[in-house]
Amino acid sequence: MTIVTFVKHVPDAEARLGRGPDGLDLGGASFALDGMDEYGVEQALRLREAGAASEVVALALGPARSEEALRSALALGADRAVLLETDAALDPIAQAPALAEVVREAGAKLVLVGGKQADWDSAALGPALAEALGWPLLDWATELAVEGDGIVAVHDVDDGSARWAAPLPAVVTAQQGLNEPRYPTLPNIMKAKRKPLERRPLAAASATVETIHVERPAHARRNVVLDGDVATAARELARRLRDEAKVL
Amino acid sequence: MVLIVLDHAAGTPRRTAFEGVRAGRRLAEALGVPLAGLVLGDADGAAAAATALAAFVPTVYRAADPALAAGGHEARTRAIVDVARSVGARVVLMAASRSGQAVAPRVALRFGGALLEDVTDVRVEAGAIVAERLTYLSRAVATVRALAEPVVVSVKPGAFAAAEASAAMGAVEDVTIAFEESDRVAQVEPAGRAARDRVALEEADVVVCGGRGLGDADAFEAHVVGLADDLGAAVASTRAVVDAGWRPYAEQVGQTGKSVAPKLYVGLGLSGAVQHLSGMNRSGVIVAVNKDPDAPIFKVADYGVVGDVREVVPALRAALAALD
Numbered sequence: 001m002t003i004v005t006f007v008k009h010v011p012d013a014e015a016r017l018g019r020g021p022d023g024l025d026l027g028g029a030s031f032a033l034d035g036m037d038e039y040g041v042e043q044a045l046r047l048r049e050a051g052a053a054s055e056v057v058a059l060a061l062g063p064a065r066s067e068e069a070l071r072s073a074l075a076l077g078a079d080r081a082v083l084l085e086t087d088a089a090l091d092p093i094a095q096a097p098a099l100a101e102v103v104r105e106a107g108a109k110l111v112l113v114g115g116k117q118a119d120w121d122s123a124a125l126g127p128a129l130a131e132a133l134g135w136p137l138l139d140w141a142t143e144l145a146v147e148g149d150g151i152v153a154v155h156d157v158d159d160g161s162a163r164w165a166a167p168l169p170a171v172v173t174a175q176q177g178l179n180e181p182r183y184p185t186l187p188n189i190m191k192a193k194r195k196p197l198e199r200r201p202l203a204a205a206s207a208t209v210e211t212i213h214v215e216r217p218a219h220a221r222r223n224v225v226l227d228g229d230v231a232t233a234a235r236e237l238a239r240r241l242r243d244e245a246k247v248l
Numbered sequence: 249m250v251l252i253v254l255d256h257a258a259g260t261p262r263r264t265a266f267e268g269v270r271a272g273r274r275l276a277e278a279l280g281v282p283l284a285g286l287v288l289g290d291a292d293g294a295a296a297a298a299t300a301l302a303a304f305v306p307t308v309y310r311a312a313d314p315a316l317a318a319g320g321h322e323a324r325t326r327a328i329v330d331v332a333r334s335v336g337a338r339v340v341l342m343a344a345s346r347s348g349q350a351v352a353p354r355v356a357l358r359f360g361g362a363l364l365e366d367v368t369d370v371r372v373e374a375g376a377i378v379a380e381r382l383t384y385l386s387r388a389v390a391t392v393r394a395l396a397e398p399v400v401v402s403v404k405p406g407a408f409a410a411a412e413a414s415a416a417m418g419a420v421e422d423v424t425i426a427f428e429e430s431d432r433v434a435q436v437e438p439a440g441r442a443a444r445d446r447v448a449l450e451e452a453d454v455v456v457c458g459g460r461g462l463g464d465a466d467a468f469e470a471h472v473v474g475l476a477d478d479l480g481a482a483v484a485s486t487r488a489v490v491d492a493g494w495r496p497y498a499e500q501v502g503q504t505g506k507s508v509a510p511k512l513y514v515g516l517g518l519s520g521a522v523q524h525l526s527g528m529n530r531s532g533v534i535v536a537v538n539k540d541p542d543a544p545i546f547k548v549a550d551y552g553v554v555g556d557v558r559e560v561v562p563a564l565r566a567a568l569a570a571l572d
């Protein structure tokens with residue numbers, strides 16, 4: 001069985017986002033493989049190591065620099081990679097059909113993708129991929145195993161967690177708790193440079209959502225630190241919460 | 249038509265249903281189209297919820313099927329798309345809850361429209377639907393415009409105030425959904441529910457969150473849960489606390505947890521990592537208690553106390569009790 005694991009190249013969580021003339025300036029940010037997508041890569045590798053899969057394909061869609069995220073996935077252990085290259089800003093609804101095409105072509109039965117990527121804070125890609133493929137979706141998995149020709153999993157729902165079973169093929173979104181991702185070793189980083197990475201221009205896809213403007217909100221916070229001994233500070237805090245902030 | 253998917257828990261409307269009504273009314277008015285609600289669930293749940301929600305929208309469509317109670321995304325998607333098509337919806341609105349976030353993209357794609365996801369505001373500008381949403385781990389706000397219709401909008405829980413009931417009682421209409429076999433392939437069974445003995449995290453006006461600085465699970469219980477009880481607040485945790493096994497994942501706030509925007513958020517013994525801030529930085533008033541004056545949480549706090557949580561919290565509880 002082939003598993004396709006989606007990876008996105010996103011600004012580092014600690015990256016400083018600058019203010020530009022028309023909103024946000026990402027010029028100073030460093031980029032990396034998305035943290036949630038990484039849980040998906042790890043799970044794909046574990047399934048392959050357990051004998052449930054024979055091949056792990058890393059798939060990305062985005063500008064040329066996305067190749068770095070794919071190289072990271074290859075260094076972690078993915079077998080090969082495909083980049084659908086585009087400079088267009090496409091929402092997940094617009095991306096899904098093209099990505100689904102690659103999944104079908106690879107003959108994959110399982111797609112793993114992070115629950116929410118840290119650039120657009122969008123949780124839509126997994127569900128949109130499931131729809132484009134016509135497969136069931138298991139979102140926010142914290143446990144995942146292949147049993148026979150289906151998967152069983154535990155995932156988070158609004159009020160707790162639920163056990164879930166479905167036949168393959170399926171799309172699963174990954175998150176914290178699913179596993180502890182490994183670190184790439186130096187020999188594997190070297191090996192990754194020779195693994196196949198196919199770059200294809202993305203065929204025409206049109207956005208369904210357009211971004212008009214992005215800005216960093218300036219939070220107007222009071223930033224008051226209450227001084228004095230613990231009892232005095234606590235009394236002052238209680239008083240201000242009631243009289244100044246009016247939240248009690 | 250603007251069609252709002254109205255969520256409920258076993259027949260009791262969730263707060264997000266009333267928030268959805270407020271957002272939906274605004275869009276329906278601006279577009280000059282009628283407004284309706286859609287309630288999904290098993291027979292009993294859907295019946296109770298539809299009756300309760302008829303006071304808020306002119307029409308409630310009620311789809312009852314056991315598959316809709318189990319919470320399967322496939323069945324919910326089918327029901328929403330079926331009803332949206334048959335009523336000619338221009339806008340389908342739902343809460344960006346866990347389930348809504350899984351269903352909304354499927355509805356948008358099947359319906360051939362656009363998705364405005366997890367929005368904190370939505371309005372009509374020059375005939376187009378425009379929304380605001382948080383991006384880059386909630387560190388930036390993007391203004392986005394839908395380029396296709398119909399538009400599926402998922403609304404961030406807590407972003408809109410709950411709507412008031414309408415003057416007139418609405419009508420309830422039953423709808424039958426033509427499910428397909430593929431809608432029922434996934435078997436979902438609840439494995440465990442978070443204890444519901446206190447106010448739900450995303451619906452709480454006050455949230456008390458504890459971090460690793462509490463030291464252990466007992467201290468968390470004594471100070472974080474203790475203060476939350478005094479304030480009638482929901483309890484939240486950082487990932488470090490969940491990883492340590494002190495508290496359940498359902499309480500985690502942040503990028504991989506829940507997103508909250510209470511009127512008051514109290515952060516105790518937590519550093520304020522970016523991934524945590526992304527789940528709470530829209531809170532009204534933020535209070536932080538940390539022994540390290542340089543902890544990043546103080547940068548986003550309205551009020552801070554530098555000190556040991558195990559001393560500050562008992563003093564704060566005493567001070568709150570002494571307020572007249």
Ligand SMILES: Cc1cc2nc3c(=O)[nH]c(=O)nc-3n(C[C@H](O)[C@H](O)[C@H](O)COP(=O)(O)OP(=O)(O)OC[C@H]3O[C@@H](n4cnc5c(N)ncnc54)[C@H](O)[C@@H]3O)c2cc1C
Pocket residue numbers: 035036176458459460461462485486487488489500501502503504505506516517518519520521522523524527537538539540543555556557558
């Ligand atoms: C992909 C990804 C997703 C993540 N998602 C989340 C998420 O959803 N939610 C989340 O919370 N984190 C998340 N994290 C983790 C995040 O980066 C932090 O590691 C985490 O939030 C730290 O939790 P903490 O503040 O409790 O612990 P720490 O960072 O260890 O902070 C403990 C704080 O307590 C203070 N302290 C210690 N003792 C005392 C005392 N006696 N009195 C007062 N103060 C004291 C210390 O000064 C310190 O500031 C994620 C990380 C990644 C990589």
